[in-house]
Amino acid sequence: MTEDILINVTPFETRVALVALGAIQELHIERSIQRGHVGNIYLGRVVRVLPGMQSAFIDIGLERAAFMHIADLRENRIERSANTNPTPIEKLLFEGQSLMVQVIKDPLGTKGARLSSQISIAGRMLVYLPHDPHIGISQKIGSEAERQALRERLQTLVPADEKGGFIVRTQAEGASDEEILADLAYLKKLWANVQAAARTLPASSMLHQDLTLAQRVLRDMVTPMTNQILVDSRSTCAELTTWAQTYTPSVSERIRHYSGERALFDTANIEDEIVRALARRVDLKSGGYLVIDQTEALTTVDVNTGGFVGGRNFDDTIFKTNLEAAQAIARQLRLRNLGGIIILDFIDMEDLEHREAVLAELKKALAHDRTRMTVNGFTQLGLVEMTRKRTRDSLAHQLCEPCPTCQSRGNVRTxxxxxxxxxxxxxxxxxxxxxxxxxxxxxxxxxxxxxxxxxxxxxxxxxxxxxxxxxxxxxxxxxxxxxxxxx
Ligand SMILES: [Zn+2]
Known part of the structure; x- marks a missing residue:
């Protein structure tokens, strides 16, 4: 099975669709208005040191000067971890001094951005800490034994002369050595470019901008199954190709500019599918349908037969509807990016073999989804409980807001x-x-x-x-x- 990645670029948003088997499987949206400064690295210039507050104002080229407290200064962190007396900020910083800083909090209202001089760069599986020689493992990773095994594996992969440290993210679980090495190489290259920029650019310049959605897609979503990456903006296509040549060379030849007559997202009916992915009801070819309800606590998917089912083929019709539903559910969970606890209510099946077959079909269909999941068998009430890791917001949360007429109850008083x-x-x-x-x-x-x-x-x-x-x-x-x- 091959996949195409379609990137639709407008000045206000970027949308990425993963298309396989002629249908959209995954959708990612990034709106320009939501892109902040967090993660960006700058060569800052100290404009004022405030000994009373043990902090400093630093110009990073934004409208308002950014703020840094001594606790976010690299030197202070080292001293604290060594339990030595901390040096006051006025002995560490002086007006006019240039230093590399990273935004840790976006500007808000009249407050400037908040900075740290402890740089960290996120990759796909690792976070690189160029100034902190220490390997940390995400607390979210399973058992202590698993964390220890990952730590030891990373130590063998990191070159002996490495001065920085790493944090291993949950995505590293189950990753191959090649994948981890690719991420290491990406981070080292990025850091080398940041350092080079710091040597050549004037103070108050940006040295590194946190990746755009399109760049993250090239880094994280492209697999050997990816046939092509189509971009409908000529300039973005050129920028992405240049970026990929530096950071993800194996991907760069597969990036193509789409200049077709039809809008990129009208091909493969993507626009229609997005609208359908926000509806409660999903129709199945067999005549049955799903009803998907998302609440704060969990998501439920109810499988229904369409209309009256009777006669000799009763069991067969139900079995076929459930099989089709299993595939449709897997696709909808991924497309809608539903996370957390998910309860599936298939149509009741007497036959144990039928139940097992539906469960097997579900697991097979879910295997295409790269998000972490667990699927339990049928409960006593005949429900299937599963979990899907919450990543970014669900599609509905990203694109919709509570209905002002019904306050999202789904109905209004008569x-x-x-x-x-x-x-x-x-x-x-x-x-x-x-x-x-x-x-x-x-x-x-x-x-x-x-x-x-x-x-x-x-x-x-x-x-x-x-x-x-x-x-x-x-x-x-x-x-x-x-x-x-x-x-
Ligand atoms: Zn309503």
Missing amino acids: NRSICYEILREILREARQFNPKEFRILASQGVVDLFLEEESQHLAMLGDFVGKQISLEVSSGYTQEQYDIVLT
């Missing part, structure tokens, strides 16, 4: 419920205030109901409170919105 709430509210206000008239501002549907089926109730209330009640349609109001104006 017009009649709103009518009755308005009647109760008028009753309440009539006890408290003594206006000449009540005016109801509400949606078209609510006003229509008051004019017809509920007109008697409204008239009765008017008599009861002894006031005039008038109606007015507010076209901008949602079904649940209304106002009662006292005049």
Whole structure:
């Protein structure tokens, strides 16, 4: 099976689709507005040292001077770990001095960016700490024994004259020596280029920018199965090719500029698929369908047969629908990037062999997904529990916000419920205030109901409170919105 990677570039966002078997399997989106400065490395220039606060302002070429506290100074960290008396900041920094710094917190409002002079560069599996000779293992990696084994393996792979240190990320679990060595080579090359830039560029220059989505894709997503990488912007394509020639040479020949007539994401129906990937319901070819619900705690996927199933082939139809659902679920989890606990509710199957076959089909389909997962068998209630590692936000969280009409409950109160709430509210206000008239501002549907089926109730209330009640349609109001104006 071969894959294509499609990169759609616009000034406001970059979208990356992984296409295999003629269908989109994975989607990544990065919006320019969300790209901050964290991770960027600069040659800063000290503009002011503040002994009272043990901190300094440093110009890195951004609008506002950035801030560094002594605790984030490399020298201070070394002294603290050696338990010697820390040198005050005014003995370490002076105005006009140039030093290499990295942004650890983005500027916010009137506050400038926060800096550290302890540089760290993230690769795919390792984080390189050029000034800290020490190997750390991510706490998220399994057992103590696994962590120890990884540490020993890294020690054999790192050259003996290495002065820096590394943190091993969870992605290194199960990685081959070749993959780790490739990541080491990438990090060393990047660091060499940062140092070279620091020697030649003037103060307040950027030495390294944290990778863009497209660059991360070239570094992390390309496999021997990748057939081609299509980029629909000529300039980005050229930039990526140059970048790949330096950092991921095996990838560079596969990058191509797409100049077709149709928009890149209209090929393979990607735009339509993205819209469908936000819907609750996913239709299956067999006539069945999935209902996917994402809550804070977990995601549930409910498998349904389409319409009436009866007669001799009852078991067979259900089995086939579940098999198709297993494949569709695997693809949807990946496309929607759903993480955490996931509960799958297949249609009930009596036959144990059928159950086993559906589970096997699910595991086979999930094998294409590079995200870490666990799949448990059927529970007593006939559900399949699984987990998928949470990485970035799910597609729905990235592209959608809670529905203002229903507050994401998925349904709104009926017009009649709103009518009755308005009647109760008028009753309440009539006890408290003594206006000449009540005016109801509400949606078209609510006003229509008051004019017809509920007109008697409204008239009765008017008599009861002894006031005039008038109606007015507010076209901008949602079904649940209304106002009662006292005049
Ligand atoms: Zn809603």
